[in-house]
Amino acid sequence: MADTSPAKPASTAPKARSETSETIRFLLKLAFVVWLFRSFVLAPFSIPSESMLPRLLIGDYLFVSKWNYGYSRWSMPFGFPPVPGRLLGGVPERGDTVVFRSKGEDHHDVIKRVIGLPGDTIQMRRGQLILNGQAIPKQRIADFAVPLSPNFTTRECDAEFVQTNGEGATCRIPRFRETLPGGRSYEVLDQRYIPDADDTGVYTVPAGNVFLMGDNRDDSADSRFPSTEEALPGQVQGMGFIPLDRVQGKAMIIFWSTDGSANWLLPWTWFTAARWDRLGGGFD
Template sequence: MTDSAPTDAKPKREAKPKSELRDTLSFLVKLALIVFVIRSFLISPFVIPSGSMLPRLLIGDYIFITKWNYGYSRYSLPWGIPLIPGRILARNPHRGDVVVFKAPPLNKEDWIKRVIGLPGDTVQMRGGQLFLNGKGVPKVRVANFNEPITPNTECEPRFVTTIQGKQICSRPRYRETLPNGKSYYVLDLGNTIADDTQVFHVPAGHLFLMGDNRDNSEDSRFPQEVGGGIGYVPEINLEGKAVVNFWSTDGTAKWLLPWTWFTATRWHRIGEGF
């Protein structure tokens, strides 16, 4: 009778039982990192809270902004986390770009305006007309901007009218064309203090931004003040460039009535680019 040969085989370790909680937490962390990267460096949503960019943007519009156009700074990151020193991969915007930025002086709220003046430019309003570097920007009267009156409409009584049995807000609209050929619509609702200004000299590293709703926009025409104007906006405050509407609602939807989510949608505005 022979002895059996010795063996070097080691007993197998029992696999650790899977932890559903650990796997779920791992998935959520990875998902949060992916969302953080996408929102910080690629694309981010933005909802329009006011009528300062009428007629292009309505209250209740949802848009995407691309984050790479002007480089990155701490304001590219959610909550302005100071992980990026200064501004990297910096590129200047073009006149006429619609941009999202952290609004001075607090640099906490996200605002959206149109780039009018670049560093070194002079900007002035005279009698409601924009002057850039001493030359008047062409402003041509076009058909009124007619907007159905809904909960997301801010309309002065003098502009309320009825068309085909529906209440409409009908406001004077003009087309402006900048020296670089960029053309867009603006609203001019009458004579206001913002129609005649001093000559603004845009300093280095800053921008002059304005809303398209010229008589209802706190912008670079007004000095920096909490709850008021924004003055010259540092380029480092730029977050991204507006590129497309991906949703729009007139404000009539109710959370507990799902069918109203569809009836409240402004379908014709989805997909509109800049």
């Protein structure tokens, strides 16, 4: 006798579990690929301060190439995994703009320019850079001018450098061109004489370290000043010498820039806030 009982509906639970597991596996693979790419090829970096003016503005976003100087734990996002040493290590060239991990408990990613290599001597005399006993040419050029904006206000531009006209307020700061031995040149800002920054002792860069400075010479906590754990009471704090294994990569190209006026809830402002003329800017 034929079985006339109604067929049981097929269970969808295994299929649902399979789709969920496939989605999880896909996301894990994607995260791994992104981690590999960010660790070994390119990583994004955003400019949070005015220390690298005039080359870099607050609100610039750039790619950092990771292969130039080798790989260490600080090549990885958040310094994880904490692998020892450095693989395929290389030394930057003087004048390179690099991203590195600062020292100390509050370590974070920072961008500065390489001025001194292992064995070099560095000194500042009345705002003049002295490299290995030779004064680096410093030529006065046209003032650096940038409009004041939500992410570049009078906090970043001292009142004496603010000029106002019919089109709004502009920050104008004295600008100079420095030229390193071999012809590498770049622009720096020098607003005024500051004893701690413009007159220093002689620094000798230890083996395995580099000496880094911000292009905005009067507003950069860099290797001219000892790091937090190295500073004596009352000393200005900076970065100190930076070990090569903390250098993560070389600034490559600006891929986005905003003046800070965008409202994330108003998509059209993302475009009006963009500084389109800065996109695609590279680094020598």
